[in-house]
Every structure is written in C-alpha cells, then in structure tokens.
Amino acid sequence: MLHGLIPEASSFAGNIDWLIFLVLVLVGFWFILAEGVFFWLIFRFRNRPGHTGQYLTGKEKHVKRWINIPHALVLVCDVIIVIAAVRVWYVVKMDLPPADYTVRVTGQQWAWVFQQPGADGQLDTSDDIFTTDSLHVEVNKTYQFLLESRDVIHDFSVPVFRLKQDAVPGRTITGWFRPTETGTFDVQCAKLCGIGHGVMEGSVVVEDPAQHTAWVAKNTPMGAQ
Amino acid sequence: MQKPIATTRSATGIPTGRLAVWWVLASEIVIFGGLLASYVMHRIGHPEWAVAASHTNTWIGATNTFVLLTSSFTAVLAHQAAEHGDGRTAAKYLFMTIGGACTFILIKSLEWTHEIREGFVIQANGFWSFYYTAAGLHALHVIAGAIVMAFVARDAMKGRELHRVELVGIYWHFVDVIWIFLFPLLYIAK
Amino acid sequence: MAHASATEAHAHEHATHEHHGPQGILKYIWSTDHKVIAMQYLFTGMFMAMVGGFMAYVFRMQLAFPGKSVPLFGYVSPGEYNALITGHGSIMIFWVAMPVLIAAFGNFLIPLMVGADDMVFPRINRLSYQVFLLSVLVILSSLFVKGGGFGGAWTSYPPLSANADYNLTPLGSSMWLVAVALEFVAFLLGGINFITTLMNSRAPGMKAYDIPMVPWMIVIASILFMLSVGPLIAGAIMLFFDQNLGTGFFDPTRGGDPVLWQHLFWFFGHPEVYVVLLPAVGIVIDVVATFARKKLFGYKTLLYTAVATGVLSFFVWAHHQFIAGIDPRMANIFTVTTLLISVPIAEMCFVIIATLYGGDIRLKVPMLWALAFVGEFLIGGVTGIFLGASGADAYLHETYFVLAHFHYTFFPIAIIGTFAGFTYWFPKMFGRMMNETLGKIHFWGTIIPFNFIFIPLFVLGLDGQQRRIYNFQNFPELQHLQPVRILATISLVVMLFFQLFFFWNVIQSWWKGPKAPRNPWKSNTLEWTTESPPPHGNWPADEMPKVYRGPYEYNHPDREEDYWPQNLPA
Numbered sequence: 001m002l003h004g005l006i007p008e009a010s011s012f013a014g015n016i017d018w019l020i021f022l023v024l025v026l027v028g029f030w031f032i033l034a035e036g037v038f039f040w041l042i043f044r045f046r047n048r049p050g051h052t053g054q055y056l057t058g059k060e061k062h063v064k065r066w067i068n069i070p071h072a073l074v075l076v077c078d079v080i081i082v083i084a085a086v087r088v089w090y091v092v093k094m095d096l097p098p099a100d101y102t103v104r105v106t107g108q109q110w111a112w113v114f115q116q117p118g119a120d121g122q123l124d125t126s127d128d129i130f131t132t133d134s135l136h137v138e139v140n141k142t143y144q145f146l147l148e149s150r151d152v153i154h155d156f157s158v159p160v161f162r163l164k165q166d167a168v169p170g171r172t173i174t175g176w177f178r179p180t181e182t183g184t185f186d187v188q189c190a191k192l193c194g195i196g197h198g199v200m201e202g203s204v205v206v207e208d209p210a211q212h213t214a215w216v217a218k219n220t221p222m223g224a225q
Numbered sequence: 226m227q228k229p230i231a232t233t234r235s236a237t238g239i240p241t242g243r244l245a246v247w248w249v250l251a252s253e254i255v256i257f258g259g260l261l262a263s264y265v266m267h268r269i270g271h272p273e274w275a276v277a278a279s280h281t282n283t284w285i286g287a288t289n290t291f292v293l294l295t296s297s298f299t300a301v302l303a304h305q306a307a308e309h310g311d312g313r314t315a316a317k318y319l320f321m322t323i324g325g326a327c328t329f330i331l332i333k334s335l336e337w338t339h340e341i342r343e344g345f346v347i348q349a350n351g352f353w354s355f356y357y358t359a360a361g362l363h364a365l366h367v368i369a370g371a372i373v374m375a376f377v378a379r380d381a382m383k384g385r386e387l388h389r390v391e392l393v394g395i396y397w398h399f400v401d402v403i404w405i406f407l408f409p410l411l412y413i414a415k
Numbered sequence: 416m417a418h419a420s421a422t423e424a425h426a427h428e429h430a431t432h433e434h435h436g437p438q439g440i441l442k443y444i445w446s447t448d449h450k451v452i453a454m455q456y457l458f459t460g461m462f463m464a465m466v467g468g469f470m471a472y473v474f475r476m477q478l479a480f481p482g483k484s485v486p487l488f489g490y491v492s493p494g495e496y497n498a499l500i501t502g503h504g505s506i507m508i509f510w511v512a513m514p515v516l517i518a519a520f521g522n523f524l525i526p527l528m529v530g531a532d533d534m535v536f537p538r539i540n541r542l543s544y545q546v547f548l549l550s551v552l553v554i555l556s557s558l559f560v561k562g563g564g565f566g567g568a569w570t571s572y573p574p575l576s577a578n579a580d581y582n583l584t585p586l587g588s589s590m591w592l593v594a595v596a597l598e599f600v601a602f603l604l605g606g607i608n609f610i611t612t613l614m615n616s617r618a619p620g621m622k623a624y625d626i627p628m629v630p631w632m633i634v635i636a637s638i639l640f641m642l643s644v645g646p647l648i649a650g651a652i653m654l655f656f657d658q659n660l661g662t663g664f665f666d667p668t669r670g671g672d673p674v675l676w677q678h679l680f681w682f683f684g685h686p687e688v689y690v691v692l693l694p695a696v697g698i699v700i701d702v703v704a705t706f707a708r709k710k711l712f713g714y715k716t717l718l719y720t721a722v723a724t725g726v727l728s729f730f731v732w733a734h735h736q737f738i739a740g741i742d743p744r745m746a747n748i749f750t751v752t753t754l755l756i757s758v759p760i761a762e763m764c765f766v767i768i769a770t771l772y773g774g775d776i777r778l779k780v781p782m783l784w785a786l787a788f789v790g791e792f793l794i795g796g797v798t799g800i801f802l803g804a805s806g807a808d809a810y811l812h813e814t815y816f817v818l819a820h821f822h823y824t825f826f827p828i829a830i831i832g833t834f835a836g837f838t839y840w841f842p843k844m845f846g847r848m849m850n851e852t853l854g855k856i857h858f859w860g861t862i863i864p865f866n867f868i869f870i871p872l873f874v875l876g877l878d879g880q881q882r883r884i885y886n887f888q889n890f891p892e893l894q895h896l897q898p899v900r901i902l903a904t905i906s907l908v909v910m911l912f913f914q915l916f917f918f919w920n921v922i923q924s925w926w927k928g929p930k931a932p933r934n935p936w937k938s939n940t941l942e943w944t945t946e947s948p949p950p951h952g953n954w955p956a957d958e959m960p961k962v963y964r965g966p967y968e969y970n971h972p973d974r975e976e977d978y979w980p981q982n983l984p985a
Contacts, residue, residue: 002877005874005877005878006877006878006879006892015806016806016807016809016810019804019806019807020801020807020810020811020877023800023801023804023807024801026800027797027798027800027801028797030761030797031793031794031797034764034765034768034793035790035793037768038768038771038786038789038790038793039790041768041771041772041774042771042776042778042786045707045771045772045773045774045775045776046776046778047708047775047776047777047778051775052775052970052977053707053708053709053773053774053775053969053970053977054709054773054774054970055710055969055970055971055972056709056710056712056772056773057710058710058711058712058713058714058716058769063712063769063772066769067712067713067716067762067765067766067769070761070765071758071761071762071765074757074758074761075758078754078755078757078758081754081800081804082750082751082754082804084804084806085750085804085805085806085807086747086750086805086806087806088805088806088807088809089743089746089747089750089805089806089809091806092806092809093738093743093746093805093809094743094744109581151574151581152572152573152574152575152578152581153572153574153575153673155738155813155881157813157879157881159810159878159879159892160879160892162809162810163809164738164809164810164812164813165738165740166738166739166740168667168673168674168739168740169574169667169668169673170667170668170672170673171667171740173740184891185892186879186890186891186892186893188879188881188884188890189881190812190813190814190881190882191572191813192497192566192567192568192572192575192882192883193575194497194566194575194581194582194583195492195493195494195497195566195583196493197493197497197883197884197885198493198496198883198884198885198886198889199493199889201889201890229531229532229533229534229535229537229952230531230532230533230616230956230959231526231531231532231533231534231535231612231615231616232535232536232616234531234615234616234617235615236614236615236616236617236621237614237615239614239615241535241611241615241616244610244611244614244615245535245536245607245611248606248607248610248611248641249603249607251641251642252603252606252641252642252644252645253645254645255641255642255643255644255645255646256644256645256646256648256649257645257649258645258646259645259646259647259648259649259650259679259682260646260649260652260653262646263646263649263650263653263664263675263679266675267671267672267675270672271670347656347660347662348660348661348662348663350663350669350670351663351664351669351670351671354653354656354662354663354664355664358652358653358656358662362652
C-alpha cells in the first residue's frame with residue numbers, strides 16, 4: 001500500500017508496509033465506526049420540537065453492553081497489533097542475519113561519512129573506501145552497518161529501505177539491511193543535529209553486481225591492494 | 226490578608242496545611258529520586274567511580290548525619306511544645322534545629338573547600354559531578370528550610386500560627402531522609 | 416492593609432468579604448483573588464498562543480516557499496528555522512496549553528465549582544503566576560539574545576543542547592532551560608492549591624462523586640504533573656551544569672550518556688501529554704452534559720479511566736525512543752504498554768459519545784467545539800497506534816506522520832478544548848454573552864482549515880519526509896511533494912485569518928454584548944449560581960452554597976425542568 005507512495009527497496013520494507021497496512025485496517029474500522037456512531041447520535045438526538053432527553057444512569061445493562069463489548073474487541077485488536085509489531089520489530093531490529101559485507105556509517109555535523117570494504121571485501125583493512133555523502137552497495141546482498149557519530153546525535157534514515165537508526169556519540173550501533181532494487185535513493189538525517197541538519201542529505205546507490213564490482217575496483221585506494 | 230473560608234474547611238478531615246506539605250514532599254521525592262536513580266544507574270555502569278568515591282570523608286559524612294538526625298529530634302520536640310500551645314518553647318527548639326542546619330552547612334562548606342583544593346571539582350569526573358549536584362541540591366533545601374523555619378519560629382514566639390511548627394517539621398524530616406539516602410550512596414559505597 | 420482587631424468588625428468584614436487589598440490598577444497586578452489570577456494566566460497564555468502561532472506561520476512559509484522572504488519576518492536562515500520550531504513547540508506546550516487549560520480554567524473554576532470563596536493558599540497562588548510570568552519573560556527574551564534563540568527542539572537532546580560548540584546558541588540554550596525550569600516551579604506551586612482546594616474546601620454536602628469533571632480532571636492532571644516532573648528537573652539541573660559548568664553528565668567523551676537525558680525527559684514527557692489532555696477532556700465533558708441535557712454516561716468510569724491513564728502513562732515513555740539506541744528487547748515491553756494505554760483513552764471517548772445517546776442536543780458554539788474535540792481527537796488517538804507499534808515506528812519515527820499525529824491530539828486539547836471552555840464560561844467570566852454567528856464563523860473557519868493543514872502531513876510522513884528540516888527541496892525523492900506542503904501552509908494562513916473573528920467577537924461582546932444572566936446555559940454546577948461575573952468571595956459569606964446532588968442531573972424524571980442545580984434542596 002505504501003509502495004504506491006514510496007518504493008519498497010529493501011528486504012524488510014515489505015514487512016513494515018504490511019504492518020502499517022494491518023494497523024490501518026484495524027484502527028480504520030474502529031475509527032469509521034466511532035465517527036459514524038458519533039455523527040449519527042448527534043443527528044438522532046438533536047434538539048427539535050417535542051423531543052426531550054432521557055435520564056440514563058449508565059448502570060443499565062443493555063446500554064453498558066455497548067461500551068463493554070467494543071472495549072473487549074479493542075483489546076483483541078491491540079493484542080493482534082502487538083504480536084504483529086513484535087514480529088516485524090524482530091526482523092528489522094533484533095535479528096542480525098549473517099552479512100555479506102559490513103560498512104561503517106558515521107554521522108557528523110553536517111555530513112555522512114561511509115567506510116566500505118575495498119576489493120578485499122573486508123572492513124577495517126588498508127584498502128577500505130571512504131566516501132562522503134554517498135554509499136555504494138550491491139543489490140540483493142546483506143549489509144551490516146556499524147553506526148557512529150562524531151559529535152551529536154544524528155539518525156541514519158533511508159526511507160525506501162524503511163531503515164532508521166539513531167547514531168549516538170560514544171556508541172557503535174549495529175543494524176542491517178538488504179537492498180532489493182537498484183537505483184539512487186535519499187538518505188535523510190532524522191534527528192535534529194544543529195543548523196546543518198537539513199543539508200545533511202546523502203544517497204545510497206544500489207548497483208547491480210557488475211556495476212558495483214567496477215565501482216569498488218575504481219575507488220579502492222591505490223597501492224593498498 | 227483575610228483568610229478565605231476555603232482555608233478553614235477540611236472535607237477530608239486532614240488539616241489543609243498538612244495536605245499541602247505532603248504534596249510538596251511528593252514532588253520533591255520524585256526530583257531527588259530521579260537524580261539519585263540516574264546516579265545509581267551511572268555508578269553501576271562505571272565501576273571505576275569507586276576510585277573517586279574513595280576520596281570522600283566518611284567521618285565528616287557521618288558527623289553531618291548525626292547533626293541532621295539531632296536537628297530532626299529538636300524539630301520533634303518543637304512540635305510537641307506547639308501541640309501544648311507553648312509557642313516560646315517551640316520556638317526555642319526550632320532555633321536549635323536551625324542551629325543544626327547551620328552546623329551542617331558549615332561542616333559541608335569546610336568539607337567542600339578541602340575537596341576542591343585537592344582538585345576534586347565538579348567537573349573532575351562523573352562521580353564528583355553527581356556528588357556536588359546531589360549534595361548541593363540537598364544543601365539548598367537545608368538552607369531554604371532553615372529560612373522558612375526562622376519565620377515560623379518568629380511567629381511561634383508570639384504564640385501565632387503554631388500549626389506551622391508541625392508542617393515545617395515534616396519538611397525537615399524529609400530533608401533528613403534525603404540525606405539518609407545520600408550518605409550511603411556518596412560516602413559509604415566505595 | 417488594616418488589621419481588624421474587634422471581633423464585631425471582623426465578623427462584619429467576613430460577612431461581606433470586604434477587601435482591604437490594593438486598589439486601582441494594582442488590584443489586578445497584586446491580587447490574590449483566584450479569578451484575577453485566572454485571567455492573568457488566560458491572557459498571558461493567549462498572548463503566547465499568538466507568538467507560537469506566528470512562529471508556525473513563519474516556518475511553514477519557509478517550507479512552502481523555501482528561500483523566499485516571509486512577509487512580516489524576512490528571510491529564514493537554517494538557525495532561525497530551528498529556533499522557530501523549538502520556540503513553537505515549547506511555547507505551545509508550556510506557555511499556552513498548560514497555563515490556559517490548567518492554571519486559567521483551574522484557577523477560575525475550581526473554587527467556584529466546589530463552592531469555595533477562593534483557593535486555600537491565595538498568596539502561593541499569586542506567587543505561582545509571578546514565577547510563571549518570569550518564565551515568560553525569560554523565554555521571550557531568549558529569542559533576542561546574542562547567538563539567537565535555542566534551536567535544539569523542545570526535546571533538547573544533548574550533546575547538541577549541552578555544548579555551545581554544537582548548538583551555536585550558548586545564551587539561548589541556557590535561557591530556554593531556565594525558562595522551562597521556572598515554568599515547572601510555577602505549576603508545582605499552582606498544583607498545591609488545586610489539589611488541596613479540591614480535597615478540602617468543598618461545599619458542605621459535596622461528596623467526592625458530586626464533584627464536576629473539570630475540577631477532578633485538573634486535579635488528577637496536577638498530581639500527574641507533580642509526580643512526573645521530578646526526574647526532568649533533576650535532568651535539567653544536570654544539563655544546565657553541562658552547559659555552564661563543564662560537567663559531563665550527558666557527554667560520552669567524559670563518561671556521560673546522552674540517552675540518559677532522553678529517559679529523564681520522556682519519563683516526564685509522556686505523562687505530560689495526559690497532563691494537558693485530562694483538563695481538556697474535563698471541559699468537553701461538562702460542556703457536552705450541559706448541551707446534551709444529559710446525565711454523564713459513566714461518571715465513575717471516566718474518573719477511573721482518567722486515573723488508569725495517568726498511572727499507565729508512567730510506563731510507556733520509551734516509545735519515543737524505540738530507535739534511540741535502547742536495548743531492542745525493551746521496545747517490545749513499551750509496545751505492549753503503549754497499546755494498552757489506548758484502551759482507557761478509547762473508553763473515555765466511548766463514554767463521551769455514549770452520553771449523547773438519549774440526549775437533547777443543542778448545537779450552540781461551545782457544544783460545536785466540544786463535539787469537534789471528540790471527532791478530531793479520535794484521529795489523533797488512532798494514529799498513535801501506528802507509532803506505538805514498534806515495527807511501524809521503525810519507519811514512521813521522526814517523520815511528518817508523528818507531527819500530524821500529535822497535532823491531532825494537541826490541537827484538540829490546546830485549541831479546540833480551550834475554545835469550548837472559553838465560549839462556555841465567557842458569560843460567567845465577563846458578564847456578557849458572546850455572539851453566536853461570529854462564533855460559528857470562527858468555529859468552521861478553524862476546524863476546516865485545520866484538517867487541510869494536517870491530513871497532508873500524514874501523507875508526507877508516509878512518504879518518508881523527516882522532521883525539523885528547513886528545506887525539503889534538498890531531497891530529490893521529496894521534491895514532487897511541494898504542492899502538498901504549499902497546501903498545508905495556505906490552510907494555516909486561512910485558519911489564522913479566521914482567528915480574527917474570535918478576537919472581534921471577544922472585544923465586541925465584552926464591550927457591548929448582551930448582559931449575561933447567572934445561568935445562561937441552564938447548567939447544574941455551582942459556578943452558575945452566582946453573579947456573572949462573580950464578586951470577590953464568589954458568594955456572600957453567609958450564602959455559601961450547600962450541595963444536595965451530583966453535577967449532571969439533567970432530565971431527571973422527578974423534575975419538571977430539564978436540569979437540577981446542585982445547590983437546590985431536594
């Protein structure tokens with residue numbers, strides 16, 4: 001449903017979109033019902049000649065039922081949503097599938113710095129590629145990212161991946177994603193980080209295997225191979 | 226100012242002044258609670274703070290604890306006197322409590338001066354930051370309490386507003402209780 | 416001030432509430448009368464609403480027409496943008512919603528509705544306003560100091576807020592913090608009065624369940640505030656020291672933890688939203704009961720759900736921090752508690768809607784506002800579910816979806832609820848009736864544009880637009896949404912225009928509106944038994960009301976009239 005507005009470009013984007021859709025259906029039902037009853041009651045019991053109000057104490061069983069039953073049903077809906085949410089949360093934030101590659105993402109005032117493996121495919125070796133603002137990844141490969149900050153709290157968000165994680169100075173936070181579509185996609189910083197918060201735009205460039213290998217070869221530092 | 230009728234009513238049966246003091250205390254407990262909970266969480270995560278903590282002087286802390294406990298005792302005696310309508314005696318005991326407060330502050334000033342001279346300033350490390358903040362906030366409450374107590378004592382000497390002796394006493398016990406928590410956290414946990 | 420010494424003179428004074436206080440203009444500045452203090456809070460709050468509304472106008476103009484000079488302001492730099500959104504959020508919550516809903520309505524109504532002549536501690540009451548006024552002066556002047564106003568959002572996360580090298584507003588940051596702390600002190604002081612007056616100063620015969628919803632809700636809110644603000648006060652002291660003394664409570668390079676601030680902030684921040692919600696719900700309930708001519712459907716249910724909401728609100732705070740770097744397993748716990756809290760709130764809405772059943776509904780202006788509260792707040796409530804579900808929040812956090820959600824809760828609370836209360840009690844407060852036609856124009860001119868501001872923002876959020884960014888044209892994927900942003904901004908301008916009808920109505924009604932009778936709405940509660948406006952002391956000292964029944968006995972079968980005031984003997 002959300003993919004009508006914004007592409008689903010990662011393996012778990014669909015999970016999140018599905019959860020949002022589930023919530024939409026469940027709360028949408030209650031919302032329309034409540035608003036419908038609400039407006040109908042205003043119309044039905046509006047003041048007009050010959051009409052008087054009733055004296056209802058709220059203890060009448062047949063009226064109380066109208067509260068207690070919806071109450072119980074809302075609780076059931078909440079339980080369904082909780083279960084669904086926990087499952088999606090597990091996939092996105094608790095699970096850490098084995099990575100094909102690891103990258104380091106560092107937020108700072110006001111840019112993103114990416115450290116990616118060079119031709120040797122290993123992070124933290126002498127042939128690593130450092131880029132500012134754009135991260136090059138290969139489609140259908142699983143990436144783990146190590147997220148850090150040099151100064152204040154930033155947030156690495158890639159909407160098309162449905163990915164978002166705060167970057168907290170003094171910590172390294174691990175996450176993962178698996179791009180499923182090629183293209184160039186926005187990175188937005190999603191935590192106010194000073195006057196340059198709005199100019200910290202970055203991009204994730206998802207490439208097919210051939211393009212990506214070529215890019216890595218071209219950008220691997222000289223003499224480090 | 227004329228006291229409103231509202232002040233004289235008591236639908237709950239509890240005197241209004243006492244109700245008010247308990248509510249004030251409730252909000253204060255959460256303030257100190259938040260501060261001390263933050264301290265404890267940090268302390269657990271930073272075992273190396275024990276090194277800094279070893280430099281606090283447990284004897285001075287214990288002395289101050291004794292001073293505060295004694296001052297709480299004199300506050301109780303003041304309340305007892307007030308209950309019997311004896312404003313002058315109540316005032317006498319309140320002034321003793323204030324004396325305890327001043328002693329506490331004096332000892333603390335000497336203690337802090339010494340520690341600052343040794344280089345243990347508030348910015349030195351996390352432990353000292355919490356130490357001065359928590360004890361400092363407490364000391365502010367001691368000073369404020371002593372000032373309010375002086376006003377209550379002045380009125381009590383004239384036989385007026387004797388119910389306030391109990392109220393300021395309740396506040397004073399609270400200040401004492403906060404210290405009872407601070408003492409082990411700052412002086413004994415090493 | 417004269418001190419009466421003879422008992423006779425004292426009794427006479429007592430019987431007529433003769434006031435030997437300050438005279439003339441000083442009477443209004445130095446008064447301890449709860450009604451005067453209420454007006455002070457009300458007008459200060461309304462002034463601040465204009466400041467906050469102006470800020471919204473400026474930053475929304477920047478968003479709709481980036482880089483263009485905004486009429487009545489000029490060009491908006493990124494730093495100014497941040498100061499504007501920070502100021503807007505902080506002002507609307509701390510200097511509009513709280514003073515108007517709690518301090519203004521609470522001060523005016525609680526003594527009147529419980530049948531007392533004033534609050535229990537009038538001088539502490541006056542002190543609370545003075546501290547509040549000081550906080551207003553500090554926050555407003557913070558916008559004009561060197562370096563500019565604080566721009567770290569109303570949430571003020573360190574290290575940005577703690578370190579002037581990062582935020583570039585050294586003075587503004589500290590002044591913001593001091594202003595907020597002073598505001599907290601003012602409301603702690605005020606709360607003492609609300610709570611003790613409700614508990615102790617009730618009219619003879621007024622049992623706990625005879626108290627109308629407005630005083631109950633304001634008192635529960637005050638208790639909630641007092642119990643939740645403590646950790647943030649501690650945190651504010653720590654942040655102030657970080658800013659000015661070089662401590663490192665929240666500095667990871669010094670062994671501190673930035674996330675600690677977030678916990679301290681939100682432990683208060685979440686209960687805070689119910690601190691402002693409950694008084695608004697109280698106002699809506701009293702208005703609905705009066706204009707539906709209907710006994711409240713579930714008085715005790717409402718009370719218990721309000722308390723339940725308050726208690727539960729202490730256990731949901733980390734839903735603001737799902738992706739803040741907390742242990743992901745904690746997120747699951749907070750999803751459960753957050754969704755649980757939707758139940759008592761839904762219950763409250765159901766009870767209000769159920770009260771309409773069997774009613775005799777008159778759509779006067781206050782009732783329009785009260786009903787609009789229910790209709791609009793429902794949107795806010797259901798959209799909260801998306802955010803409470805951790806898996807969805809992983810995407811929606813910090814997007815415009817959040818913004819739209821909380822405006823669909825806060826706007827009904829702070830604006831719709833306020834207008835419901837203001838138009839309802841205006842006759843009592845000012846002794847005049849407001850104009851219904853102007854009121855209706857103002858109502859529709861506010862509600863319709865309001866939806867056209869914020870529904871688009873849900874769309875923007877789902878589209879992946881993040882918050883607190885001053886120009887979305889920097890982002891290729893968001894550029895095509897510019898028409899949506901422009902729609903929201905134009906709707907805001909239209910809505911602000913229609914507020915002129917409100918001001919016109921207030922001024923002309925106050926000046927030459929028809930004189931208000933004691934009880935124009937034929938309501939049951941005690942404030943309507945005295946003059947409009949009430950005199951000092953509210954009732955003659957020997958005619959203080961006694962209470963014989965609950966506050967919502969409308970259309971009682973034993974009565975010919977469709978209402979039964981609380982103070983009429985059986």
